[in-house]
Amino acid sequence: MNTSDLIVVGGGLVGTALAYGAARNGTRVTVLDEGDDAFRASRGNFGLVWVQGKGFGMTPYARWTMQSAAQWPQLAEALNADTGIDVQLRQPGGFHFCFSDDELQAREARMRSIGDALDGDYAFEMLDHASLKARLPGVGPAVAGASYTRMDGHANPLKLLRALHAACRHHGVRFAQGSRVTRITPRAGGFEIETRAATWHAPRVVLAAGLGSRELAPQVGLHAPVQPNRGQVLVGERVARFLDHPTTYVRQTDEGTIQLGDSLEDVGLDDGTTAEVLSTIARRGVRSFPVLESLRLVRAWGALRVMTPDGFPIYQASTQCPGAFVVTCHSGVTLAANHAFSIAPWIAGSAGNGVPAGIQSFSGDRFLNGNETFHHAH
Amino acid sequence: MPTDVRFRSLVPADASPRGEPMVTLFFDGRALQAPAGCSVAAALLANGVSTFRTTPVSGAPRAPYCMMGACFDCLVEIDGQPNRQSCLVAVAEGMQVKTQAGLRSFDGAGTVIAEEAAHVE
Secondary structure: OOOOOOEEEOOHEEEEEHHHHHHHOOOOEEEEEEOOOOOOHHHOOOOEEEOOOOOOOOOOHHHHHHHHHHHHHHHHHOOOOHOOOOOOOOOOOOOEEEHHHHHOOOOOOHHHHHHHHOOOOOOEEEEEEEHHHOOOOOOOOOEEEEEOOOOOOOOOOHHHHHHHHHHHHOOEEEEOOOOEEEEEEEEEEEEEEOOOOOOEOOOEEEEOHHHHHHHHHOOOOOOOEEEEEEEEEEEEEOOOOOOOOOOEEEEEOOOEEEEEEEOOOOOOOOOOOOHHHHHHHHHHHHHHHHHHHHHHEEEEEEEEEEEEEOOEEEEOOOOOOOOOEEEEOOOOOHHHHHHHHHHHHHHHEEEEEEEOOOOOHHHHHHHOOOOOOOOOOO | OOOOOOOOOOOOOOOOOOOOOOOEEEEEOEEEEEEEEEEEEEEHHOOOOOOOOOOOOOOOOOOOOOOOOOOOOOEEEEEOOEEEEHHHOEEOHHHHHHEEOOOOOOOHHHHHHHHHOOOOO
């Protein structure tokens, strides 16, 4: 029987974190994963577990992000215990570089605004060039300064995805690959979920299908108006450790690889790369750390972020079709701990009927007011 | 884990299969012969080289696996440049090839950063 307690539509970072969180509490979970023809945002991200700058204009998102970053060590430990995979979590604090005094002032205003909204519970520092150089000696003369918070970190996102899959299997989660969901029909006592090859049943379903959730949500009375937003990343050769701290434009992975990012482009469903954007990314990397001029590049990729109109996540339970949920965000790495430990028990019903604290602001219904316009510049 | 070299050249290592001129290159100082146009990786294998690099983590020896630019197991230093994929570089007369031990580091301006890295793992 294709019956579970919970069906998760989507096998990326969001879907597997939810499946893992539910299964470790004893829920029988099936993950329907579209397959490698999907847009796979989880295979194309930068790997930051990032707090600073997030939640400008939406304080609950700042709190939500801080909570997840704080719970991340617990997630990394649990995954390691279940799978033996070290996802290489490092949280040494992160830097955001600014290339002019104007940029630095704007950054300070933004950080201060977030901090004020959190009643000061937001330790950050603004560093001028000299004090930044004292912390990161390799930083170039073009960098005017940086903001820093000790809350920021990074992980190896591919190891995270692999660990989540392995941990799901460890807890008995069933994976159905090549299962693009074509239709979800509410039935008495649950949902009938159709793929080309099979029909699945469960009393609960959560849409974690990234860009695919947009089409599926209305079938269960939900609203998830997500759009693709492309980011391009350059990957350099592996070199001896030269940078311990993650930064928004440059990071070095546990294995020595240099990643340079990123970009924001509205180009629809095109995950290609362009020489123009990549050269801008390369130039910014070299301006950040001049030593990177001698770095040999190995590959580049484009990937599509899953963006809501305001850039913040959607967490919503359907009132029209009880038992259906949607979870979507563009920070699947940073928010993985919250998804596993807070959202999953709520969706699985194992946390009583309690809604996780602080997620009331993330209903998809906030986009139903047609008179409002949104910006996702965070 | 040491493995037998499975590479078998169809022609003697010092003979040119289709009449190409032979070039001399050096591997860790040892003079080797290879036909022009041949990749550095093929030239080393044909001359019996079984360790191209060692890994940064365990120091395990590595030799080419894919011979088409995907596996990065054939990394060597070529004419002073580390991290070259020897399967993607053609041999040249007088070329100096060296075993690569572990990760390359940035030289020159990179030493500033390398000092910072010295006190971490």
